[in-house]
Amino acid sequence: MEAMQRIGVIGAGAWGTALAQTLRRAGRDVILWAREPEVVDAINHRNENTDFLPGVALDSAIHATEEITDALAADAVLLVVPAQHMRSVCAALAPRWPTGVPAVVCAKGIEQTSASLMHETVEDVLPADVPVAVLSGPTFAAEVVRGLPTAVTLAMDDAHVGRALVDAIGTPTFRPYYAPDRIGAEIGGAVKNVMAIAAGIVDGRKLGDNARAALLTRGLAEITRLAVAKGGRAETLMGLSGLGDLVLTASSLQSRNYSLGHALGEGKTLEAVMGGRKAVTEGVYTASAVVALAKDLSVDMPICAAVDGVLNHQADLDETIRGLLNRPFKAEHSI
Numbered sequence: 001m002e003a004m005q006r007i008g009v010i011g012a013g014a015w016g017t018a019l020a021q022t023l024r025r026a027g028r029d030v031i032l033w034a035r036e037p038e039v040v041d042a043i044n045h046r047n048e049n050t051d052f053l054p055g056v057a058l059d060s061a062i063h064a065t066e067e068i069t070d071a072l073a074a075d076a077v078l079l080v081v082p083a084q085h086m087r088s089v090c091a092a093l094a095p096r097w098p099t100g101v102p103a104v105v106c107a108k109g110i111e112q113t114s115a116s117l118m119h120e121t122v123e124d125v126l127p128a129d130v131p132v133a134v135l136s137g138p139t140f141a142a143e144v145v146r147g148l149p150t151a152v153t154l155a156m157d158d159a160h161v162g163r164a165l166v167d168a169i170g171t172p173t174f175r176p177y178y179a180p181d182r183i184g185a186e187i188g189g190a191v192k193n194v195m196a197i198a199a200g201i202v203d204g205r206k207l208g209d210n211a212r213a214a215l216l217t218r219g220l221a222e223i224t225r226l227a228v229a230k231g232g233r234a235e236t237l238m239g240l241s242g243l244g245d246l247v248l249t250a251s252s253l254q255s256r257n258y259s260l261g262h263a264l265g266e267g268k269t270l271e272a273v274m275g276g277r278k279a280v281t282e283g284v285y286t287a288s289a290v291v292a293l294a295k296d297l298s299v300d301m302p303i304c305a306a307v308d309g310v311l312n313h314q315a316d317l318d319e320t321i322r323g324l325l326n327r328p329f330k331a332e333h334s335i
């Protein structure tokens, strides 16, 4: 397969911007679509994304555009819009998508209206010949954009295209590991956001380090059950896009999801926290979608259901915690 030199990036939030900078470090030509004209202007004229990733000097060769289809003049296209907007954005791209050019899903979430994973949503809308990969893993944009060492999972069935994408995106400080399992990679990335909200609640409520460790371990068991029921591999969840991202996101106030949970645990309301935020907090939307998906697949996901109850059904926080702690004792592994 020919080397991929020109890469389109759809979405110039924090993550799309950090990926564009990474691609420049890898020596690629980058065209970055931003929804906001002021973001296009700031990137092209001041080499900074003042709205979504302020304070970092971007490579001056990153070309931002307001015209979404400009980003399709590329050898591969990264899709970096919030999960609930992925379908409408892909619908705008579909009629002009170049034959056979791979798409890489970089969002982490499950669609609320359909309980679809992002690669399923993208495949629903883009032409059938588009190979769709998933990029996921422990990656705070603010660290990636500065070139701090990071490793990720690049998942797709086709190892040949996967290898070409790894070569196009990878640098010594941004190391993609190929995996064949998109389902596992996506479920790990999406559901860890819900677990991070739960872990933030545990810490904000001062329930202790033991409780956080228990939550994360049982949370990983929940995530793995869902991934396997959907057709993914358990081993993927032990990798960067599973355990790796869960550990990162569920233990740092840098995370929008964890910090939301932390504030809820301290007694703030969802409206008060979200009202002051421009950045997307994916776990808020994925919580209800994951509960619907788990129901479809008959998978028990008590932690996700508890988070959904608190966020979307006015469940009392302390009663919800008591409910989880009073579940019947059971074997640690299915026997």
Ligand SMILES: NC(=O)C1=CN([C@@H]2O[C@H](COP(=O)(O)OP(=O)(O)OC[C@H]3O[C@@H](n4cnc5c(N)ncnc54)[C@H](O)[C@@H]3O)[C@@H](O)[C@H]2O)C=CC1
Residues within 6 Å of the ligand: 011, 012, 013, 014, 015, 016, 017, 034, 035, 036, 052, 080, 081, 082, 083, 085, 089, 106, 107, 108, 109, 139, 140, 141, 142, 278, 279, 280, 281, 282
């Ligand atoms: N920020 C991070 O560290 C990481 C984020 N991600 C994922 O990347 C995805 C994008 O997140 P961020 O770049 O952090 O976003 P952000 O929170 O920095 O910015 C919000 C983004 O949403 C876009 N947006 C708002 N309304 C829209 C609409 N109607 N249609 C299309 N786009 C719209 C804005 O243009 C902006 O690009 C999310 O799924 C997130 O989970 C993944 C890895 C790391």
Ligand SMILES: O=C(CO)COP(=O)(O)O
Residues within 6 Å of the ligand: 108, 137, 138, 139, 140, 141, 193, 196, 245, 248, 249, 254, 255, 256, 257, 258, 280, 281, 282
């Ligand atoms: O996905 C992320 C890190 O891997 C970013 O997490 P937050 O969206 O919670 O900030």
